[in-house]
Amino acid sequence: xxxxxxxxxxxxxxxxxxxxxxxxxxxxxxxxxxxxxxxxxxxxxxxxxxxxxxxxxxxxxxxxxxxxxxxxxxxxxxxxxxxxxxxxxxxxxxxxxxxxxxxxxxxxxxxxxxxxxxxxxxxxxxxxxxxxxxxxxxxxxxxxxxxxxxxxxxxxxxxxxxxxxxxxxxxxxxxxxxxxxxxxxxxxxxxxxxxxxxxxxxxxxxxxxxxxxxxxxxxxxxxxxxxxxxxxxxxxxxxxxxxxxxx
Numbered sequence: 001x002x003x004x005x006x007x008x009x010x011x012x013x014x015x016x017x018x019x020x021x022x023x024x025x026x027x028x029x030x031x032x033x034x035x036x037x038x039x040x041x042x043x044x045x046x047x048x049x050x051x052x053x054x055x056x057x058x059x060x061x062x063x064x065x066x067x068x069x070x071x072x073x074x075x076x077x078x079x080x081x082x083x084x085x086x087x088x089x090x091x092x093x094x095x096x097x098x099x100x101x102x103x104x105x106x107x108x109x110x111x112x113x114x115x116x117x118x119x120x121x122x123x124x125x126x127x128x129x130x131x132x133x134x135x136x137x138x139x140x141x142x143x144x145x146x147x148x149x150x151x152x153x154x155x156x157x158x159x160x161x162x163x164x165x166x167x168x169x170x171x172x173x174x175x176x177x178x179x180x181x182x183x184x185x186x187x188x189x190x191x192x193x194x195x196x197x198x199x200x201x202x203x204x205x206x207x208x209x210x211x212x213x214x215x216x217x218x219x220x221x222x223x224x225x226x227x228x229x230x231x232x233x234x235x236x237x238x239x240x241x242x243x244x245x246x247x
Contacts, residue, residue, distance in 0.1 A: 001020075001024040001026065001027045001028065001048050001049075002027070002028045002029075002030065002045065002046075002047040002048050002049075003020055003027055003028070003029050003030070003047055003048065003049045003050075003051060004029075004030040004031075004032075004038060004041055004042055004045070004047040004049070004050045004051070004074075005017075005029060005030065005031045005032070005051050005053075006032055006033075006034075006035060006038035006050065006051070006052045006053070006064070007032075007033055007034070007035060007038070007052060007053045007054065008031075008033075008051075008053045008079070009053070012053055012079060012102075013031065015104075015106065015109065016051055016079070016109065017029055018106055019106050019107075019109045019110040019113065020110075020113065022106065022110055023110055023113070023114055030045055030047060035059040035064050035067075036059070038050070038052075038064075039064075039067055039068065042068065042072055042074065043071065043072075046074075047074060048074070048075065048117070049074065049075040049076075049077065049113070049116070049117060049120075050068065050074050050075070050076045050077070051077045051079060051113075052064060052065075052076065052077070052078050052079065052096075053078075053079045053080075053081070054078065054080065054081075061078065061087070061091060062090060062091070062094055065078075065091060065094040065095055065096055066094055066095075068095070069094065069095035069157065073120075073157050073158045074120075075097050075116050075117055075119075075120035076095065076096050076097050076098075077096070077097060077098045077099075077100060077112070077113060077116055078091050078096045078098070078099045078100065079100050079102065079104075080099060080100065080101050080102065081102050082102075087099075088101075089193060089194065092194055093193065093194055093197050095157060095159070097116045097119065097120060097159075098112055098115070098116045100112055119162075120158055130142040130143070133168055133169075135168070135171070135226075135228035135229050136228060136229035137149055137150045138168075138206070138215070138228065140164065140165060140168060142165070145158075145161055146161075147161060147164060149205075149206065149207070154205050154206075155205065156202075156205065159198060160198060160201055160202055160205070163180065163198055163199075163202060164202055166179075166180065167216060167224060167225065167226035168226050168228075170225070170226065171225075171226045171227075171228060172225065172226075172227070173225060174219045174222055174223050174224070174225045175223045175224055175225060176222055176223040177192065177195055177222070177223050179223070180195050180223065180224070181194070181195060199216060199218075199224060202216060203215070203216055213227065214227070214228075215227065215228055
């Protein structure tokens with residue numbers, strides 16, 4: 001387990017490292033106080049998790065998250081000294097996997113880190129032996145956590161993939177807002193804006209139109225449902241090729 005710590009004061013760093021070692025005794029920490037250095041370390045070292053404390057004035061929290069999500073789907077946790085709900089929603093919307101406000105205990109922080117690690121490892125989602133799922137030109141390969149449109153890989157983040165998979169597996173049925181939000185964001189924030197934002201991103205990447213949906217339909221006040229073609233296509237239309245991009 002390799003964890004990159006960015007921008008922390010010494011006291012917070014000590015708390016975080018103790019929490020990590022309670023669960024992962026062999027954890028290998030990478031530590032930097034500078035956001036730019038952290039981004040370079042992330043690209044070079046490919047850690048399993050990034051824990052970010054937005055203290056540096058060199059780069060805003062939003063900018064750091066955007067930079068990270070520009071090339072990585074690493075598990076990302078924000079530790080906020082003086083966070084508020086608006087900042088929390090913005091951080092999660094931009095791609096953070098969790099936002100933890102100070103003060104926090106060893107046990108409380110550890111529980112959040114374990115939950116993020118579990119979610120980002122795909123626990124509770126498709127198993128590797130599950131066959132590919134195809135509806136028309138859309139194909140999802142659970143074995144590699146990838147999705148393709150017309151044979152081309154879709155650049156989905158881990159959260160976008162999980163949302164798409166959830167909708168596809170419930171094709172024709174409505175997936176309520178609560179069923180979408182709970183596994184990803186829990187009860188800590190108003191998840192409504194987040195769900196809407198991720199649905200918009202999925203539609204954009206699928207080439208869908210909210211006014212005349214072909215893939216994802218809104219059920220007013222309840223949730224969303226995957227409509228897609230009426231029946232799966234008979235062939236994949238080419239081999240599935242693994243990519244090193246987002247999934």
